Amino acid sequence: xxxxxxxxxxxxxxxxxxxxxxxxxxxxxxxxxxxxxxxxxxxxxxxxxxxxxxxxxxxxxxxxxxxxxxxxxxxxxxxxxxxxxxxxxxxxxxxxxxxxxxxxxxxxxxxxxxxxxxxxxxxxxxxxxxxxxxxxxxxxxxxxxxxxxxxxxxxxxxxxxxxxxxxxxxxxxxxxxxxxxxxxxxxxxxxxxxxxxxxxxxxxxxxxxxxxxxxxxxxxxxxxxxxxxxxxxxxxxxxxxxxxxxxxxxxxxxxxxxxxxxxxxxxxxxxxxxxxxxxxxxxxxxxxxxxxxxxxxxxxxxxxxxxxxxxxxxxxxxxxxxxxxxxxxxxxxxxxxxxxxxxxxxxxxxxxxxxxxxxxxxxxxxxxxxxxxxxxxxxxxxxxxxxxxxxxxxxxxxxxxxxxxxxxxxxxxxxxxxxxxxxxxxxxxxxxxxxxxxxxxxxxxxxxxxxxxxxxxxxxxxxxxxxxxxxxxxxxxxxxxxxxxxxxxxxxxxxxxxxxxxxxxxxxxxxxxxxxxxxxxxxxxxxxxxxxxxxxxxxxxxxxxxxxxxxxxxxxxxxxxxxxxxxxxxxxxxxxxxxxxxxxxxxxxxxxxxxxxxxxxxxxxxxxxxxxxxxxxxxxxxxxxxxxxxxxxxxxxxxxxxxxxxxxxxxxxx
Numbered sequence: 001x002x003x004x005x006x007x008x009x010x011x012x013x014x015x016x017x018x019x020x021x022x023x024x025x026x027x028x029x030x031x032x033x034x035x036x037x038x039x040x041x042x043x044x045x046x047x048x049x050x051x052x053x054x055x056x057x058x059x060x061x062x063x064x065x066x067x068x069x070x071x072x073x074x075x076x077x078x079x080x081x082x083x084x085x086x087x088x089x090x091x092x093x094x095x096x097x098x099x100x101x102x103x104x105x106x107x108x109x110x111x112x113x114x115x116x117x118x119x120x121x122x123x124x125x126x127x128x129x130x131x132x133x134x135x136x137x138x139x140x141x142x143x144x145x146x147x148x149x150x151x152x153x154x155x156x157x158x159x160x161x162x163x164x165x166x167x168x169x170x171x172x173x174x175x176x177x178x179x180x181x182x183x184x185x186x187x188x189x190x191x192x193x194x195x196x197x198x199x200x201x202x203x204x205x206x207x208x209x210x211x212x213x214x215x216x217x218x219x220x221x222x223x224x225x226x227x228x229x230x231x232x233x234x235x236x237x238x239x240x241x242x243x244x245x246x247x248x249x250x251x252x253x254x255x256x257x258x259x260x261x262x263x264x265x266x267x268x269x270x271x272x273x274x275x276x277x278x279x280x281x282x283x284x285x286x287x288x289x290x291x292x293x294x295x296x297x298x299x300x301x302x303x304x305x306x307x308x309x310x311x312x313x314x315x316x317x318x319x320x321x322x323x324x325x326x327x328x329x330x331x332x333x334x335x336x337x338x339x340x341x342x343x344x345x346x347x348x349x350x351x352x353x354x355x356x357x358x359x360x361x362x363x364x365x366x367x368x369x370x371x372x373x374x375x376x377x378x379x380x381x382x383x384x385x386x387x388x389x390x391x392x393x394x395x396x397x398x399x400x401x402x403x404x405x406x407x408x409x410x411x412x413x414x415x416x417x418x419x420x421x422x423x424x425x426x427x428x429x430x431x432x433x434x435x436x437x438x439x440x441x442x443x444x445x446x447x448x449x450x451x452x453x454x455x456x457x458x459x460x461x462x463x464x465x466x467x468x469x470x471x472x473x474x475x476x477x478x479x480x481x482x483x484x485x486x487x488x489x490x491x492x493x494x495x496x497x498x499x500x501x502x503x504x505x506x507x508x509x510x511x512x513x514x515x516x517x518x519x520x521x522x523x524x525x526x527x528x529x530x531x532x533x534x535x536x537x538x539x540x541x542x543x544x545x546x547x548x549x550x551x552x553x554x555x556x557x558x559x560x561x562x563x564x565x566x567x568x569x570x571x572x573x574x575x576x577x578x579x580x581x582x583x584x585x586x587x588x589x590x591x592x593x594x595x596x597x598x599x600x601x602x603x604x605x606x607x608x609x610x611x612x613x614x615x616x617x618x619x620x621x622x623x624x625x626x627x628x629x630x631x632x633x634x635x636x637x638x639x640x641x642x643x644x645x646x647x648x649x650x651x652x653x654x
Contacts, residue, residue, distance in 0.1 A: 007052045008084045011094060012133040014044040015101075019126035027119040034119040035109035038126045042105045045133065046098035053091040057510055072143070077200045083139040085204070088510045089348065093136045093269055096352050100261040100359050101129045103486040107363050108253040110482035111370060115251075121161060125257065128154035132262040136269065141190045141202045148186065148234070148266060152179050155263050159250040171246040178243040182233015186270075189226030192219060208276040224277055224284035227270060228291075235267030235321045238295045242580055244318055248310040252366025255310060259317045260359035268324045268351050272344050279333045279340040286435060289329025289424075293439040293446075296322030298578070300449035304456070305574040309365045309376050312457045313358070316402060319450060320354050326443060327417040330424035330436065339423055345511050346416035349501065353401070353409035356493035360398035363487055367391040367479040368461060373471025378457065383466035387476050390484045392462050397491040399458045401498075403451040404542035409498030415538055416502070418443055419531045447538055451545025459553040 018041025026034040072080045105125060112121050131150030138144040160172025194200055196219050197210050214220035231237070236244035244264070248255055258264060271278065271288065278285055299318035306312045324347040331343025369376045371388060385392040401410040421443055425436035468476050478484070501507040552560050564571045573579070 004052060004055050004086055007048050007055070008086055008137060011045050011048045011052065011098070012130050012137060014048070015041040015126040015129040015133065017041060019123050019130060022119055022123040022126060027123070031119045034122045035105065038122040039102065039105045039109065041126055042098060042102040042129055045129065046095070046102050049091065049094035049098045052086055053095050056086055056088060056091045078194070078202070080140060080142045080202065082143065083203070084137040085139040086137075089269075089272060089344070090136055092348060092352065092507070092510065093265075094133065096355050097129065097132050097136065097261045097265075100355050100490075101125075101132075101257065103489060104253050104257050104261070104359065104363070107256075107366075107483050107486040108251075110480045111253055111366055112251060117161060121158075121251070124154055124157045124161070125253075128158065128257065128262055132266070135266055139204055141193065141204075141207070144270075145187065145190060148230070149183065151263055151266055152176065152183065152234075155179075155247075155258060158254040158257070159247045161250055161254065165249070167246075168249040171243075171249040175243040175247050178240050179233045182230045182240055182267075185226045185228075185233070186230025189223050189230065192223040192226060196223075204273070211277055211280050214277070220277060220281050221284050224274070224281050225287060227274055227277075228284065228288055231267030231270045231325075232291065233267070234270075235264045235325070236318050237267070237291055237322060237325060238298060241295060241299070241318055242584060245311050245314045245577070248308070248314055252310070252362060252369055255314070256359045256362035256366070259314070259362060260355040264317060264321060265351055265355070268321060268328070268347060271325065271328045272348055275328070275331060275340055275344050278328070279331055282332055282432070285329045285332060286432060287329070289326050289421075289439055290435065292322045292325025292327075292329055293421075293442050294322070295319070296326060296446045297442050297449075298322075300446045300453065302574055302577050303453040304449060305571060306453075307377050307379050309368065309378050309457060309461060310362070312453060313361050313365060316361075316450070316454065317358060319446065320350070320358070320402075323414065323417045323443065323446075324350050324354075326439060327420045330420045330439075332424050332427060332432075339420060339427060341511070342423065343420050345507060346413070346420040348511060349416050349507050350413035352501070352507070353413040353494075353498050356490055356497055357398040357401035357410060360394060360487060360490035360494050361402065363483070363490065364391050364395035364398060367483055367487065368395075370479050370483070371472060371476045372469055373473065375469040375471050378460040380469040381467055381472070382460060382464040383462070384476075385462040386466065388462075388478050390478060390487065394484075394487040394491040395462065396458060397494045399454045401494040403454040403546055404447055404538060405451075405546070406539045406542070407499060409494050409496070411535075411539070411542070412498035412502030414447065415531065415535050418447075418534055418538060422531065422534060444538065444541060448541045448545045451542040452549050455546040455549035456553055459549055463554050464557070 015038075018037040021037045022034045026037060070082055072082050074080075105122070108121065108125065112118055115121065128151065131147045131154060135144055135147035135151060138147060156172050156176040159175050160169050162168045163172075190202065193207055193214070194202055196214055196216075197207065198213070199206060201207065211220065214223060233240045247258060250258075278288065296319045299315040299322065303312050303315035303319065306315065327343050327347040327350065329343075331340040333340050365376065367388065368381075368384065368391060371384075371391075372381050375381065397408075401408040404411045404414050418440070421436060421440045425433060425440050428436050552563075576582075
């Protein structure tokens with residue numbers, strides 16, 4: 001019988017072995033079969049993740065497993081171990097990452113079948129899953145940071161997979177550099193926590209146990225802010241959000257993997273994992289909530305005018321991640337209100353359901369792109385529901401879940417976020433209450449925008465007269481079965497996973513009693529019931545957004561152009577993404593380019609010139625000494641005699 005310790009080590013080992021096997025044996029001997037180790041490794045990891053989930057879920061809830069194999073390194077009084085932990089948050093994330101990753105790997109076997117970089121793609125995907133699993137399983141901040149950087153590396157490799165394409169190479173470079181800014185903040189936060197810990201420990205248990213002692217001189221506030229900066233970069237929140245839309249240059253399965261199971265989910269996981277710290281620092285939580293709420297609204301406002309289907313979904317991811325951070329920032333703990341557990345449950349629940357419908361939407365968009373000859377601009381195709389029936393109804397399931405259609409997955413998890421913000425509003429006082437109240441109404445408005453732009457994308461793609469780009473040929477066709485079966489499975493999850501885990505409170509119980517209770521039972525508040533009025537209001541808003549999109553893009557499409565002209569300023573701002581890229585180019589990129597040019601001049605002409613000058617001194621001196629070196633022994637003897645005479649003369653003169 002397997003023990004939990006063995007199971008935990010097998011989960012990351014499976015995709016790591018698969019990646020090594022593909023990069024060595026399969027790449028040279030069986031390149032067209034490279035998908036098999038990737039699918040097998042992800043599937044095996046998913047199996048062991050489910051086993052770990054069952055073991056933790058059926059435990060008594062009072063203990064957690066921490067398995068240590070060996071010391072990683074020692075540096076002074078820092079002793080870092082390869083240690084893994086299993087608690088409620090860990091196993092939920094593991095099941096989500098491995099299950100979605102397995103379906104994406106299966107889909108990729110059909111999508112990438114004709115690509116010359118077939119083995120390289122699957123090796124990178126397996127390595128991506130390994131680092132994400134390691135990040136989730138890590139029991140200390142150093143191991144988490146190492147896997148965090150590994151996730152960033154793999155995203156760079158996969159976003160720039162078609163590196164011969166200039167736009168893909170630029171997008172990969174942009175993602176790598178922007179997320180590095182966030183990583184600097186994360187590293188500083190880790191250093192602060194280590195420096196102010198009495199035992200200089202980086203283990204989670206030790207850090208959380210010392211949380212109250214970090215309050216001196218605002219140490220805890222700045223540590224939380226630095227950790228959040230890391231999350232902002234990885235999860236593409238304002239102002240480090242500009243890399244995510246350009247990441248669409250990678251293959252569609254990569255987009256699904258980044259947006260649903262890896263990379264961007266890491267930031268939400270980091271804040272949720274360190275909630276025992278954030279819960280004790282209300283000022284830091286307000287920062288998290290404000291940035292999350294603002295990003296949710298900003299991304300939704302941009303998505304309503306985009307015509308690239310994958311970019312609409314990319315901005316949707318930014319917006320939904322903003323919802324998750326809004327929930328985490330609402331987890332305030334006061335004398336009479338303890339919302340930390342509710343906040344973590346709402347954020348991770350939305351992360352879990354979002355993984356299903358967002359992976360579904362990106363893979364369905366990839367199916368459309370596959371059929372349309374790699375054209376993804378919605379202005380060049382329409383009426384695809386008849387030629388791509390399976391892609392159509394699966395995309396509809398994902399779109400309805402994202403829009404918050406009543407009783408689908410997104411409806412339940414989105415309402416948990418709204419309920420958490422509502423509770424924080426009424427639990428606060430003074431300026432905090434006004435902030436949370438404003439964020440609550442912003443979240444409701446964003447929900448309406450989400451329903452509108454999601455329905456807009458659906459109607460523009462699958463309704464209207466049949467129109468195909470010339471790249472699609474004369475007879476566009478449905479994708480092959482290996483690409484369609486993952487869509488069907490994800491569609492079932494997008495429809496039903498919310499109602500299975502939401503109203504039953506299975507999700508909340510697992511997180512609260514098998515994770516938060518272990519650290520600080522004082523973070524647990526009273527159970528919260530359903531907010532029926534809030535559910536009715538959010539349902540009405542979602543249906544109104546869908547109805548408005550139907551009127552504008554199905555019944556009266558000519559009205560869209562008139563509305564765009566009447567609100568031309570707002571329309572152009574949204575269509576051009578509020579000119580953030582141009583602003584960053586003007587304020588950051590060009591000034592840094594000037595600085596780099598000045599540094600190059602100083603380096604080449606000043607520093608290198610000085611070094612070259614000193615290098616020429618021996619040659620200059622040698623020019624005057626060279627006549628003496630004539631190779632005649634009698635001449636050298638004469639010089640030696642003269643030198644000896646000079647030495648004796650100087651000695652006598654003393």
